[in-house]
Amino acid sequence: MEPLHIPQLANRQDRTLEIIVDTLIPEFETLTPVRGKVIVKHGGTFLDLSAQAETIITLKCDRCLQQYNHRLVLDATEIIWLEEPDEEPDRKGMEIRTDLEELVDSLPPDGHFDPNVWLYEQLCLSLPLRQLCDLDCAGIIPPAEVDPEPSEAQQLLDSRWGILGTIKDRLPE
Numbered sequence: 795m796e797p798l799h800i801p802q803l804a805n806r807q808d809r810t811l812e813i814i815v816d817t818l819i820p821e822f823e824t825l826t827p828v829r830g831k832v833i834v835k836h837g838g839t840f841l842d843l844s845a846q847a848e849t850i851i852t853l854k855c856d857r858c859l860q861q862y863n864h865r866l867v868l869d870a871t872e873i874i875w876l877e878e879p880d881e882e883p884d885r886k887g888m889e890i891r892t893d894l895e896e897l898v899d900s901l902p903p904d905g906h907f908d909p910n911v912w913l914y915e916q917l918c919l920s921l922p923l924r925q926l927c928d929l930d931c932a933g934i935i936p937p938a939e940v941d942p943e944p945s946e947a948q949q950l951l952d953s954r955w956g957i958l959g960t961i962k963d964r965l966p967e
Contacts, residue, residue: 797906809836855927862927875900
């Protein structure tokens with residue numbers, strides 16, 4: 795997908811572009827291509843974005859550390875405001891107070907929108923927070939306790955145990 799020039803999107807008859815997605819995103823490792831659609835609608839002072847897509851990814855279980863495949867389904871919407879960026883002086887090392895209203899995405903009205911980057915960001919945000927291979931996953935199961943003294947079968951299998959046994963018999967108790 796090529797970056798979209800925002801003024802060209804505004805000049806379309808319905809001001810809407812539907813992009814069919816069937817591709818691998820290089821920065822996002824998946825087992826299958828990401829398939830779905832992204833709809834970009836120019837609303838005059840904003841871009842109205844929506845995406846429906848799915849893919850299969852490999853995750854690692856937080857409990858047992860085993861890898862498992864997960865079907866990732868994306869259904870996302872977002873509004874990005876079209877406004878010129880504020881020219882603020884460089885404030886290195888200074889604390890800056892910001893209102894919640896200022897914490898929104900914005901692009902210049904004559905700039906470009908990259909659907910690949912936006913889709914990548916939405917896929918990352920849709921990853922499950924708790925990655926469990928199964929709801930009943932028991933986690934890492936510790937190995938059985940090792941018997942400090944070898945059994946007779948182990949002694950017969952490995953002659954080194956016999957040598958250690960003779961040394962043990964010579965030691966005072």
